[in-house]
Amino acid sequence: MGELGVFDELRPLLFTIAYEILGSAADAEDVVQDSYIRWRDAEAVEHPRAYLTQVVTRQALNRLRSLRRRREEYVGNWLPEPIRTEHDASHDVLLAESVSMAMLLVLETLGPTERAVFVLSEVFGHSLVEIAGMIGKSDATVRQIAHRARAHVRARRKRFEPDSDTSRAVIARFALAARTGEVQTLMDVLAPDVVSISDGGGKVTVAGRPILGPEPVAKYLIALARGPMADMTFELGRFNALPALLCRAADGSLDSILMIEVSGDLITGLYAVRNPDKLREVEVVRPLLRKIS
Structure with a gap:
C-alpha cells in the first residue's frame, strides 16, 4: 500500500x-x-x-x-462545532459518548x-x-x-445513552408538542434537570445563557416555534452521535442544528448551534474511528 x-x-x-x-x-x-x-x-x-x-x-x-x-x-x-455522524458511530458506545456534546463540554473544562x-x-x-x-x-x-x-x-460526566427507538419516540413527541405550543405536554418529555444551550457566536440571536428546568425551557422553545422559527422546516439527522433536528429557513438554507440528548424517556440536554461559521460544512458525513482492527 x-x-x-x-x-x-x-x-x-x-x-x-x-x-x-x-x-x-x-x-x-x-x-x-x-x-x-x-x-x-x-x-x-x-x-x-x-x-x-x-x-x-x-x-x-x-x-x-x-x-x-x-x-x-x-x-x-460556546458549543463544539457539530459533526454529522454515521449511524455506525452509535454502535461503539464509548466512541459515541466521547463525541457527544455533553462529554465535549466536560473535556472543554480540562x-x-x-x-x-x-x-x-x-x-x-x-x-x-x-x-x-x-x-x-x-x-x-x-x-x-x-x-x-x-x-x-x-x-x-452525565449518563450517556446511545440513540434508540425510545429516544426517537421521545423526540417525535417533543417536536409535536413544540409545534402545537402545548407547554405541559412539552414539559412532560423534559427531565427535571434539562438544560438548553444555544451558540450564536455573537453573529445571530440566541439565548444569552443556558436555560435550566422544564418550564423555562418549554416556554423558550414554544416562543421560538411561534416566532422566528414559525416558517422553518425540520428534518431529522444525526450529529455527534445524537439525534438532531436540522432547522431550515424558507429558502432552504440551514439556520441551526438542535442536538437532543435523551436519557430513558426524557430529554436531558438541548444543544442548538446557530453560529454560521460552525454550520458551513456540517452536511459532510464524518467517519469516526477509535481503533484500527
Missing part, C-alpha cells in the same frame, strides 16, 4: 483524535492535513500509526492552546494536556507510557495528569 493509501486508512482515526482534542471539525481537518504533509516529507516510517498519532496529538495540542485564548473572548455560549491525556488513554486505549512519548513528558508526570483528568471527568 502506498503512502497515500496508508494515510487514507488512518485518516478517520486521526480526525477523531484531533476533533476530540479540539472540539472543532475545521481545526481538526487542518491538523490532519498538516500531519499528511509531515508524513509525506518524512523519511521511511516504520510504524505509521504510532508516528501519525504522535504528530496529530502534538499539532492538536499546539492549536488548542491558541484556540483557548480565542474562546475566552467568544461572545455568548487543560490542554489533561484533555489530550484523557482522550488518548480513556477513548483510544493508549498506555500512559505511550502517551508520555507522544507529548514529551515523563511517565510519572503523565500518570499524575491522567489521575487528575479522570477524577475531573468522573465528577462532571
